[in-house]
Amino acid sequence: MTRISAEDTNDQGPGVSARDSKNDGAGDSWLVTFTDLVALMLTFFVMLFAMQSVDNAKWQNLTDSLQERLSSVMNNKQASPTLQLDMPGKDAPPGADLDYIGEVVRTQLDANSVLDQSLVRRKGNRLFISMPGRLLFESGSYQLTDKAREAVFALGGFLRNISNRVQVAGYADPRKPTQRYPSNWELSVLRARTVATALQNAGYAGGVVTYGYGDAQYDGLPEDLPDARRRELGRRVDVIVSRNAREGA
Numbered sequence: 001m002t003r004i005s006a007e008d009t010n011d012q013g014p015g016v017s018a019r020d021s022k023n024d025g026a027g028d029s030w031l032v033t034f035t036d037l038v039a040l041m042l043t044f045f046v047m048l049f050a051m052q053s054v055d056n057a058k059w060q061n062l063t064d065s066l067q068e069r070l071s072s073v074m075n076n077k078q079a080s081p082t083l084q085l086d087m088p089g090k091d092a093p094p095g096a097d098l099d100y101i102g103e104v105v106r107t108q109l110d111a112n113s114v115l116d117q118s119l120v121r122r123k124g125n126r127l128f129i130s131m132p133g134r135l136l137f138e139s140g141s142y143q144l145t146d147k148a149r150e151a152v153f154a155l156g157g158f159l160r161n162i163s164n165r166v167q168v169a170g171y172a173d174p175r176k177p178t179q180r181y182p183s184n185w186e187l188s189v190l191r192a193r194t195v196a197t198a199l200q201n202a203g204y205a206g207g208v209v210t211y212g213y214g215d216a217q218y219d220g221l222p223e224d225l226p227d228a229r230r231r232e233l234g235r236r237v238d239v240i241v242s243r244n245a246r247e248g249a
Contacts, residue, residue, distance in 0.1 A: 095164030095245040098127045105129055108158060114151040119233060121222075125243040129155070133172075133191065133235035140180060142190035144198060152195060155239070156202025165242040166204060168196040169211040173234035174218055185214035195237045206246035 102120055109115045109129075119130040136148040144152060159166055170192030172184035181187045189212030196208040218234045225233070 093245045094243055096162040098122055098125070098164075098241065098243055101162060101164070101241055102127050104158065105155070108154065112151050112154065114147045115155075117232075127241040129239040129241070130233055130236050131195075131239070132232045133237065134232065136195070136237060137191060140187075142187060142194050144194055149198060152198040153202045156199035156204050159199060159239075159241070160203035160205060162241075163245040165244050165246040166199065166206060167209045167211065167240040167242070168192045168199070169213060169238040169240060170195075171213050171217060171234060171236050171238070172215045173231055174215045183214060185212050188212040188214050191237055195239065199239070 099122070102122055105127075106120050109118045109120065114135055115131055117132055117135060119128075121128050121130070131152075136144055136152070138145065170188030170190070172188045175184075189210065192210040192212055196210045199208060215234065218230075
């Protein structure tokens with residue numbers, strides 16, 4: 001007669017072996033692999049969407065808008081009128097990215113022995129290329145030196161490849177002008193026009209608006225600069241690159 005022990009019938013129930021009880025949870029293990037597969041497929045489709053062509057104009061407008069909004073949060077808020085009383089400005093298409101232009105211009109100026117002391121800085125939606133007057137002109141003159149003409153021509157050769165609007169502004173330090181000019185304003189205007197003409201001769205197709213400020217904005221230079229550097233940049237010409245594209249670009 002076959003003897004049946006208590007271990008053979010311990011909580012197994014009829015027809016259930018100990019091996020079957022160990023594999024009861026193995027049937028759900030495929031869900032882990034399936035979840036990993038779905039996650040990989042989702043990641044793949046997100047990458048495909050991200051690699052689609054981007055509208056540069058819309059992207060530039062988005063980044064500029066975010067920059068303006070974020071910078072306004074950091075600054076003190078000022079009271080503004082509740083009604084818009086002026087005419088809305090025309091939305092101009094953006095040109096090339098200003099940060100990209102700034103990096104290229106810095107590299108180009110650093111490699112030039114004439115303009116390597118120039119200052120490149122971005123202020124909002126404009127990029128300023130500040131070239132000290134002593135690097136461009138003889139004292140009291142508005143005609144470019146031969147070396148300066150070549151350097152400005154090279155700068156214009158780069159600017160002709162971008163669609164951004166370009167302006168030129170001339171400045172002077174507070175010192176009294178020579179007897180040749182009634183004030184510093186006349187000399188600053190003539191120097192700005194000379195640089196603008198050189199940029200256009202180098203191939204920049206857009207119209208270049210020129211300004212002369214004399215010494216009116218001397219206090220607007222960075223305060224952390226040494227006094228000698230401030231005086232040097234006071235007699236300067238700024239090539240101003242706007243984020244907006246020039247007309248007809």
